[in-house]
Amino acid sequence: MSKLNIVRRCHNCGVILQCEEPEKEGYIDPAILENTSARVLFCNKCFDESRYNFVPRTPKVSDEFLSMVQDAEASDALIVYIVDLFSFENSFVPEITETIEGLNILIIANKRDLLPKSCKDEELREYVAHRCRNARLKVTRDDVILTSLTSLSDTSEIIEEIEKRRMRHDVYIIGATGSGKTQLISSFLHTYSNQSNRAITSANYPGTSLRVLQIPLDTSTYIYETPGISLDNTIGSKLDLEGLKAVNPTSAIKARTFSFDKGDVLLIGGVARIELREGGKQDIKAFFAHGVTLTKVRSSHAEDVFFRRAASGALVPSSRALAGPSDFDAFDLTVEETGPRDIGIAGLGWVCFMGDKQTWRIFTPKNVSIYTTRAKVK
Ligand SMILES: Nc1nc2c(ncn2[C@@H]2O[C@H](COP(=O)(O)OP(=O)(O)OP(=O)(O)O)[C@@H](O)[C@H]2O)c(=O)[nH]1
Ligand SMILES: [Mg+2]
Structure with a gap:
């Protein structure tokens, strides 16, 4: 006798569910289909994309960016990590923080002018350090400098701190797009004098297509202004x-x-x-x-x-x-x-x-x- 079966479809997009070809539409894990009596089912794609109560997403970076950060790690560089105080809490990329967690890190918490004057700087620095620790960066409030890098701001305190901490190693300026890296470098260049016989260059970082500004600090080390980490979760x-x-x-x-x-x-x-x-x-x-x-x-x-x-x-x-x-x-x-x-x-x-x-x-x-x-x- 003929038997009529219900064709199972994705509750969200309506596609017919199938367990054979993971790359094709409508794929669902066979285990889910076999072990469920649920009437409402989602294809894997909709289940991943139509998330409900899942952990908030973190941004991603390219393999090229990661390989540059791995270089920094290998050369024991100083990381100057710039964050935009108004909103930086979801800006950390786990692959980056895992790579740099053992390095010397200076946090520049920029755009102080966007927060109320009434809040206490000490508390803000502790807050930033706390958020960084949440992202696995081992920093304390003493590793955090609050600043407003508006045009021609005085960056002497930051420059002195970098010089003190880098111990003649390279310096990598990293941070999200729009956090203030270029602004910091522009102020830095106002008082900069080249102590080496090498020029400032804007070139692809070795082995990558990442455009990086490279400024000699002495005869063997550089400060690198790296491309902004683009945040696709904001x-x-x-x-x-x-x-x-x-x-x-x-x-x-x-x-x-x-x-x-x-x-x-x-x-x-x-x-x-x-x-x-x-x-x-x-x-x-x-x-x-x-x-x-x-x-x-x-x-x-x-x-x-x-x-x-x-x-x-x-x-x-x-x-x-x-x-x-x-x-x-x-x-x-x-x-x-x-x-x-x-x-x-x-x-x-x-x-x-x-x-x-x-x-x-x-x-x-x-x-x-x-x-x-x-x-x-x-
Ligand atoms: N209000 C305020 N604006 C700032 C401050 N610092 C930077 N800006 C502004 O923020 C924007 C981005 O600054 P940039 O220095 O270009 O940021 P960036 O990190 O180089 O950005 P990318 O090159 O895209 O990665 C510019 O419009 C700056 O004028 C600050 O302290 N306060
Ligand atoms: Mg820039």
Whole structure:
């Protein structure tokens, strides 16, 4: 007798599931198909991409960049790692930090001018060191210099520190795109005098196609300005020029305070939402560039309001590529710690609250990372 079987399809994209050819569409691990009674199944591709509650993504670098960093490691170089204080928490690349963890590292925490003047420098340096340690870099607050590398800033303290720490070894300036490497090198060149018989060159780093500025420090060592690490896990990767202008602060950010209760949702432009799922009433402080629209709504109609207002252009920034729920990742975060805490979204900003066993739900564009940590600005 004929037998009718249901053809199993991916719940997300509808493709017919198959276990034979991993490279072809619809592939699902045979073990999942055999051992499940689940009616809802995802092909491997959708399961990986439509993540829910997975660990936030870290950025990636090319093999060429890694081989340059391995050179630095092999020659026991000093690493000058520049971070943008406004948003650097999700910028570390595990392959890089694993390679340089045993080296002498100086952290330049740049763009101090974008954080409120009222926050204490000592606390900020400890915060940066703490985040670096989270990323496996063995640094203390004494390895962190806060600075604002605005045009023609005085970099003598940084240069002296580099000279003291490098012990006649090479120096590699590394950091994310836009963190301030070129600005640092420009100020450095203002007072630089060439003590060698070799020229400053801009050339491909040996064995790679990476363009590197190479400045002789003495007869045998150099300072290398390396290409910026491009961050594909930040909000910037989802925005056009106008959106980028809105999210990047140009002066010190000011906290905007909201009285928040269970069921309240903060719409962050048309690009992210943070919802208090469990927890009591309190004031939360939101730190985003002043061009970013912040709106508090109730959760019952948050999603509808969010997509409708974003489409009408009322929420800044917004993007046509972020038009529906499937364009977003969702994370549930239960806070165990007490005291002032932050939930941040890479490249966008953060919300500060008092930890009290709350549960938050955060929606960010797919592949844009979030973090949670002790408060950066109390
Ligand atoms: N507000 C502020 N802006 C800064 C500071 N330092 C750098 N900038 C700005 O940040 C942008 C990027 O600075 P760059 O020095 O070009 O950054 P970079 O690390 O060389 O970037 P890539 O070459 O792309 O890797 C520029 O528009 C700078 O003017 C700072 O301390 N404060
Ligand atoms: Mg540069």
